[in-house]
Amino acid sequence: MARPELLRVRGHSVAWLPPLALLVGIAVADFNTGGEFRTISWIVLVPGIAAAICGVWGTAVFAVLAIVTYLGVDSAWPHQYQTGLPDLILVVVGGILAVLACVVRVRGELRMVHMMHIAETTRRTVLRPLPPGWGGLDHAAAYLAADIEARVGGDFYDIQPGPYGTRVLLGDVQGKGLYAVEVAAALLGTFREAGYHEADLATVAAHLETRMLRHRGRTVALGRDDADRFATAVLLGFPVAGPPVVEMAVFGHEPPLAVGPAGVRALPDGDGLPLGLWDLVGDHGPTVRRVPLEPGETLLLFTDGVTEARDTAGMFYPLVDEVTRAVAADPGTATPARLVTLVRDGTLRHSGGRLVDDTTVFAVRPRTKAGETPVQGGSLS
Known part of the structure; x- marks a missing residue:
């Protein structure tokens, strides 16, 4: 060193x-x-x-x-x-x-x-590196911690392939600091297990809610003030077979944007409460929606560090408008890597580099070439 x-x-x-x-x-x-x-x-x-x-x-x-x-x-x-x-x-x-x-x-x-x-070791443990084409998805991610020295915060994301298709999770833990990192690590661990073993995406969502409650109960028992901590998230599923669709469950989070050569469209808003707050509606989880995907469409996921970025005049970052203009000028911008770079640079430019919250941009797109379908079976990762 x-x-x-x-x-x-x-x-x-x-x-x-x-x-x-x-x-x-x-x-x-x-x-x-x-x-x-x-x-x-x-x-x-x-x-x-x-x-x-x-x-x-x-x-x-x-x-x-x-x-x-x-x-x-x-x-x-x-x-x-x-x-x-x-x-x-x-x-x-x-x-x-x-x-x-x-x-x-x-x-x-x-x-x-x-x-x-x-x-850095903590960040790589919580946000593990993803191999190219992991789970049959082209993907790219940018993570910007509000605490530059800490390099890690409450935002989290991952891809988990399994026998029932590939699952994707992106979320944002309420609050900051090491306690938020603990929650993110707990939810990712549960996602990696349930996302592999469970056939139904709604069951994966239920496991995440249970894990949130268990973690919160333990920290409260230790005397920490975590009783009101929650996490917003988006859970996606790409089935093994069938037409090109994405299954989606939203937990109080911004829904993804579908970005393709034809333009930008917002996917339906979810009806689920954030993880840890389901008891407010009788433990009713979010509805799992099936949304058709157009050829070449990339799903753009992001945390509120993007949508709540402000300039010196207090104006929010115009995410949809900027992505729409970029794709109209060059349809190749819809690839995951270029899309993530566009949003990351745009957020930093709009905010003048002054991030007040952790910021994550994550883009995934199913591979369409022969032999590049989501992984079926295999060992746990």
């Missing part, structure tokens, strides 16, 4: 250039000033600059160079103009303090790198 190096040009570190230029500049300036105005004592700044941008050994080298340069330049002046021992002590003490400060800085950088490594 290496700390990030500052001031790199074409892969090579040039962090040594500023302190070296300052060292030379101070020495030259001192030679070209009168004896009444000496600048050599300013050389104490050199190890201080090195401590901010160089490594520990680099800072130590500049501390030594500062002392040597000071002695050489100062001794070249007549005795009456020499700054003498007081300034030498200043340069020596300044170099020592600079090295100590650099040690503290480098340790902090290593600690940060370690934390970022942990966050």
